[in-house]
Amino acid sequence: MSGVVQIDRPAQNKGSLAHRALDFWVRAHGYEAADVRGSMRTAIDQAVAELGSEAPSDWTLTGKRLLARAPALAEAFGDEVDDVIPERTIRDAALRIYGTPDIVVLGKEITLIDLKTEQIDDDELSPWIKFQLSVYAHLVAQEHGRLPRRIEVFSTQRGRMPVQLRDTDISAALAAFEAARRADPSAANPAEDTCRYCHRRLRCDAQWHAAPSWSKRDCVAGRVTRTERSMNGLTGLWLETADGPVLLSGVPTVLVPDVDGASIRAVRVSASPRADSDQPNWRWGTRSALAVMSP
Numbered sequence: 001m002s003g004v005v006q007i008d009r010p011a012q013n014k015g016s017l018a019h020r021a022l023d024f025w026v027r028a029h030g031y032e033a034a035d036v037r038g039s040m041r042t043a044i045d046q047a048v049a050e051l052g053s054e055a056p057s058d059w060t061l062t063g064k065r066l067l068a069r070a071p072a073l074a075e076a077f078g079d080e081v082d083d084v085i086p087e088r089t090i091r092d093a094a095l096r097i098y099g100t101p102d103i104v105v106l107g108k109e110i111t112l113i114d115l116k117t118e119q120i121d122d123d124e125l126s127p128w129i130k131f132q133l134s135v136y137a138h139l140v141a142q143e144h145g146r147l148p149r150r151i152e153v154f155s156t157q158r159g160r161m162p163v164q165l166r167d168t169d170i171s172a173a174l175a176a177f178e179a180a181r182r183a184d185p186s187a188a189n190p191a192e193d194t195c196r197y198c199h200r201r202l203r204c205d206a207q208w209h210a211a212p213s214w215s216k217r218d219c220v221a222g223r224v225t226r227t228e229r230s231m232n233g234l235t236g237l238w239l240e241t242a243d244g245p246v247l248l249s250g251v252p253t254v255l256v257p258d259v260d261g262a263s264i265r266a267v268r269v270s271a272s273p274r275a276d277s278d279q280p281n282w283r284w285g286t287r288s289a290l291a292v293m294s295p
């Protein structure tokens, strides 16, 4: 399907800013400082200064949470720390998988920590997060010869969230990747778990036909009938979909400068229930991607 414009990530948002601050903090060994909040404050200031423009409006709360939770984050690294590796991309050449774990702590044991800035409503982490961590755990084992003993999500909203992954979770994630990679679009066999991370998703019509029946659907398609732009750099898109009008909110304006009347597809967006309809509205997140379709 030519003419598809795929946009994966906004250039800058609260998530990438928090990750950049974390990167500065780790590289400066801020977690070893007597005042870990002070060292985190320095790292945050560095990350914001690097932007060269104002921080996103939703950064204030995230930045405060990151600062307040710096001691808990340092604690999550553990007592026996030989090295801490921030954001290094690891590749599994054989499986053609790569990923960039946020933090790998090397010591007597290996600890894998993933920073999350998005809202986490349930104590139970989403399948997407578990999938992502399963892949990271596999990549860490490839790089360092053993699986991480401890895996945690560090949520700026909720703090430390230990994650239990079984070997079968890891092998299932790798199998899903393999299935997505081998998928022949002409004989596409859409399935929720397989499609979720497939790079062909935005243009794969079979997926779009199947998605409405999925129990945890995370995608929406429709024609843009109205845009609501906010001063905070985010845009709400009112979409006319097959199921009626819905709102896709929180899309960085820079990604959708001129989409009135265009048909769009968005994936890895979160459903938000509404009182006036069975159809949910949708919210953009840090993993979301969007395509503007050819007329």
Ligand code: SF4
Pocket (backbone or CB within 6 Å): 179, 180, 183, 184, 185, 188, 189, 190, 191, 194, 195, 196, 198, 199, 200, 201, 204, 206, 207
């Ligand atoms: S998005 Fe399409 S090509 Fe990718 S796994 Fe799903 S059905 Fe197969």
